[in-house]
Amino acid sequence: MRTVTLNNGVEMPILGYGVYQIPPEQTERAVTEALAVGYRLLDTAAAYQNEEAVGRAIASSGVPREELFVTTKLWVQDAGEENARRAFDTSLRKLGLDHLDLYLIHQPFGDVYGSWRAMQRLYHEGRVKAIGVSNFHADRLVDLIEHNEVTPAVNQVETHPFFQRTADQELMRERGVRIESWGPFAEGRNNLFSDPVLGEIAEGHGKSVPQVVLRWLVQREVVVIPKSVRADRMAENLDVFDFALTDGEMARIAAMDTGSSLFFDHRDPAMVSRIGTARVHD
Numbered sequence: 001m002r003t004v005t006l007n008n009g010v011e012m013p014i015l016g017y018g019v020y021q022i023p024p025e026q027t028e029r030a031v032t033e034a035l036a037v038g039y040r041l042l043d044t045a046a047a048y049q050n051e052e053a054v055g056r057a058i059a060s061s062g063v064p065r066e067e068l069f070v071t072t073k074l075w076v077q078d079a080g081e082e083n084a085r086r087a088f089d090t091s092l093r094k095l096g097l098d099h100l101d102l103y104l105i106h107q108p109f110g111d112v113y114g115s116w117r118a119m120q121r122l123y124h125e126g127r128v129k130a131i132g133v134s135n136f137h138a139d140r141l142v143d144l145i146e147h148n149e150v151t152p153a154v155n156q157v158e159t160h161p162f163f164q165r166t167a168d169q170e171l172m173r174e175r176g177v178r179i180e181s182w183g184p185f186a187e188g189r190n191n192l193f194s195d196p197v198l199g200e201i202a203e204g205h206g207k208s209v210p211q212v213v214l215r216w217l218v219q220r221e222v223v224v225i226p227k228s229v230r231a232d233r234m235a236e237n238l239d240v241f242d243f244a245l246t247d248g249e250m251a252r253i254a255a256m257d258t259g260s261s262l263f264f265d266h267r268d269p270a271m272v273s274r275i276g277t278a279r280v281h282d
């Protein structure tokens, strides 16, 4: 698996497996299959309610811990210095691990600065190899960087052919933050899987539309974590390292950008309120 080097020297697989919206009772089987087909980066979150099932799959997989790169995320409900520390311990216990590879602030809401202080401490204590954020727009990312000691290693944001984040990626590159795509297929919105441009490019390479999308992200040096509950699709989504898109094909995909989210804007006050007050545990 190709890796990228984060701003602290840690190597992160460029392609991994995401488990959002996989029900807890299906997650152990799905992650077991993902590890068997070769995924080594796993992306979960406290809010996904499936960390324990991810942990069981890791434990029974036989894959050495040092080969794995495990990410989980801190939910807004647990923001703040003391709460974040407790939430980290809870996630680690649920995952059955003694350290994490990457811990992210899931949303740019609540006491982000308190959370970040806790994460910096966990990082310095060696309990997590890298720390980062998710869903941070450029202004919030730069503010966090300017007023803290540790620069986030990663910012995981919605990134797919309809919302490409090229300017955001450039700013992150300048600041030493690695962009990671969530929703690489836009969860199938805008008929992504039957898009004619992507279909034509795929046909030219004897590949599928999802493979073209993942290849396009990998060629842009964007870390990506597609989700599928089907083993055949998991394997398909990993198989993107034996072909390359031409400059012309990259330009055709670039022209598909709408410049806005297909889900929601993290600066929309109604969403800030709704997500910011969502509770994921007692």
Ligand SMILES: NC(=O)c1ccc[n+]([C@@H]2O[C@H](COP(=O)([O-])OP(=O)(O)OC[C@H]3O[C@@H](n4cnc5c(N)ncnc54)[C@H](OP(=O)(O)O)[C@@H]3O)[C@@H](O)[C@H]2O)c1
Pocket (backbone or CB within 6 Å): 017, 018, 019, 020, 021, 043, 044, 106, 134, 135, 156, 157, 181, 182, 183, 184, 185, 186, 187, 188, 193, 210, 225, 226, 227, 228, 229, 230, 233, 234, 236, 237
């Ligand atoms: N930080 C955040 O706020 C945030 C938000 C959303 C997601 N994420 C992370 O990003 C990961 C990926 O995003 P996502 O799960 O939202 O969406 P996604 O990966 O864009 O799309 C998943 C959908 O695509 C289908 N699919 C996957 N591979 C396919 C293939 N080869 N052919 C046809 N259909 C295929 C899946 O169906 P089947 O499962 O039925 O195959 C599922 O319906 C998540 O799992 C999560 O780890 C993070």
